[in-house]
Amino acid sequence: MAKLDPDATHHPVVLKQREKRAADIQLKVADAITSFAGSMKFVYIHALLFVVWMLVFEKSPWPTLTLVVSLEAIFLSTFVMIGQNRQAAFQQAKADHDYMEEEALLAENTQLTRAIHQLTSELHSRVLGGDSAAPTDG
Secondary structure (H helix, E strand, C coil), rough: CCCCCCCCCCCHHHHHHHHHHHHHHHHHHHHHHHHHHCCCCHHHHHHHHHHHHHHHHHHCHHHHHHHHHHHHHHHHHEEEEEEEHHHHHHHHHHHHHHHHHHHHHHHHHHHHHHHHHHHHHHHHHHHHHHHHHHCCCC
């Protein structure tokens, strides 16, 4: 996973997700692999290894190279799916957290609106009801 800026404020879901992933060794390994496999260093190392393999180690590298690349593709696609599942879980947790925050703010705003309405009604009745010099019809 990407490193977080220690000086910035982070979403609570981000912090909780990082703690959860740091506590599970399998998730840490998957994160390390997907982080490396998604880097240009990975591409450069593979290009170099394949060139060396084809030029130096085997006279007919294609059958073995095809097998190795196919197996690697199977594992890497699995790690891509793990990363997608991780991202989906994070997005769901963040959406749930945001929903709860919005609901709490809505309830607070509703309560404040009712209190303002009540205070306005009381003030209105005191001003109009308690003032004997108020204009009357007639």
